[in-house]
Structures are given as structure tokens and as C-alpha cells.
Amino acid sequence: MNLEHICNQVCSLSKEVGLFIKTERTSNKNIHIEVKGIHDFVTYVDKTAEQKLVDGLSKILPEAGYIAEENTSTKKGEKYNWIIDPLDGTTNFIHGLPPYAISIALMENDQIILGVVYEISLDECFYAWHDSPAFLNGEIIKVSDKKDLKSSLIATGFPYYDYKRIKPFLESLEFFMVNSHGVRRLGSAATDLVYVACGRFEAFYEYSLSPWDVAAGAFIVQQAGGKVSDFKGEKNYIFGKEIVACNNFVFDEFLVSVKQFMER
Ligand code: IPD
Ligand code: CA
Ligand code: CA
Numbered sequence: 001m002n003l004e005h006i007c008n009q010v011c012s013l014s015k016e017v018g019l020f021i022k023t024e025r026t027s028n029k030n031i032h033i034e035v036k037g038i039h040d041f042v043t044y045v046d047k048t049a050e051q052k053l054v055d056g057l058s059k060i061l062p063e064a065g066y067i068a069e070e071n072t073s074t075k076k077g078e079k080y081n082w083i084i085d086p087l088d089g090t091t092n093f094i095h096g097l098p099p100y101a102i103s104i105a106l107m108e109n110d111q112i113i114l115g116v117v118y119e120i121s122l123d124e125c126f127y128a129w130h131d132s133p134a135f136l137n138g139e140i141i142k143v144s145d146k147k148d149l150k151s152s153l154i155a156t157g158f159p160y161y162d163y164k165r166i167k168p169f170l171e172s173l174e175f176f177m178v179n180s181h182g183v184r185r186l187g188s189a190a191t192d193l194v195y196v197a198c199g200r201f202e203a204f205y206e207y208s209l210s211p212w213d214v215a216a217g218a219f220i221v222q223q224a225g226g227k228v229s230d231f232k233g234e235k236n237y238i239f240g241k242e243i244v245a246c247n248n249f250v251f252d253e254f255l256v257s258v259k260q261f262m263e264r
Contacts, residue, residue: 053102115127192206205243
């Protein structure tokens, strides 16, 4: 299987569907919003984008199945499955605010072997495949070389349904506000992750995420030389609903700090 070729095809498809998403945003149409749950929105743009992605991906790798946020296809692949978020950052999109992105990962058995995150508003395509470096629009990217937490810029997301852990989470925010360069909440977990991969952020953590939010971005962080784990420092970060991603220098110090609040 030529993963580089498949990756190029997935990047082209993402840009094509990204153009559809961007055009819908700027066309002055009334974007009808459905409410999936508290603070959880979906629009016809999310659903149509996912249908276009599934149609395109089924031509690229016909035997693969899907884990897709809007459930366009429930086909399960024996060996290969695409993990898709057709629009990560729907709330930003609805409000006309960047960033928002398409996130696509390819899983072989239970290993991610390819990831593409296309951030639509800045036209930035981040991608990697098994054994490749990570790329941004054709250029190799690497995680930052900042050495400690106090010189790190940190990204996170705010939980919008699991409020049981909100207290320790808010305490962790206070700690990072005081002990780092600052904390940002962009509203697209896939974008947060690829910004770690290219060194704009040193670290990212969030809980209550789904596989389609993190699968591609977490893979790209690792191909860019970074480290990823769940809050215990273990490997259950795709399906385990919690993730830490970091440059390799800051990882241990950052994980200890996250654990101190979120694992007590
Ligand atoms: C959301 C974004 C956001 C994160 C939420 C996700 P969606 O994805 O990634 O940054 O904080 O937890 O659900 O709903 O816009 O695809
Ligand atoms: Ca998402
Ligand atoms: Ca989404």
C-alpha cells in the first residue's frame, strides 16, 4: 500500500470539501443549526461535508470502514477504518470565527497509519503517514524546542457536557495561567494538536473528546517528534476521552502537572 499516495489523495479531497465548507460560510445563507446535546451543535454543512468525504474516501480505499462523527456510514472495515470529523470547530464555524478544520485518520487494526488535518480558514494542510515526517503545506514541521513549562504556551478546550471534573479542571487552568506563557482555547481540538506539531503551542490537554477529534492530530504530533498520552501517561488517548500532547522536552513536567489536578 502506497501511503504517501493515499495521503496526497486525502489532502486533495480535504481541500475540495474545505472549499465547500468555506463557501457555505461566506455565501450569506442561513445556516440551520440542530442541537445534538447541551452546547453540541450540528449543521447541514457538517453532514454534507461528511457525505462528500465518505464518497471520496470510498474511492481511495474501497475496503475501509468508518468511524465518523455524523454517522454517514456505519460500515466497519476488517483491517482499515477511517476516523473522520468533517468539521471540527462547528461552534466557531457557526459564529464565523477561525479556526475550523477537517480531520481524517486511517487506522490499520488499532494503529493510526495516516493523518490529515486541513484548517480551512488559513488554508493550512497538516499531514503525515507511517514513517514519514509531518508536513504543513509541503514543508516539514517539528514540535517546538522550548525546554520547560514556564516558557510554554498551552492549549486546551472547555468541557461542554461532562461537568463532573470541572472543578479540578478550573484549578489546573489557574495553575497553568500562573506557571506558563499562558493558556489558549481555540475551539478546534484537531487544530490545537497540529499547532503543537508545528511548534505554535508547546502543550495541549483536554478531556471529553471523541476519537474523531484527536486521531489525526495526535498522530501528526508524534510524527513531528512530540509525545501523546492519556492523563495517566498511558496510550488510551484515542478512545479514552482524555489527551495530553506535548513537545518531548516539556512532556514529563506537563503530564505531572495535569495529573496533579485531573487524576487525584
Ligand atoms: C469540538 C472541538 C472543540 C472541543 C470539543 C469538540 P466539534 O468538536 O474540537 O475544540 O473542545 O470538545 O467536540 O463538535 O466542533 O466537532
Ligand atoms: Ca470535533
Ligand atoms: Ca465535528
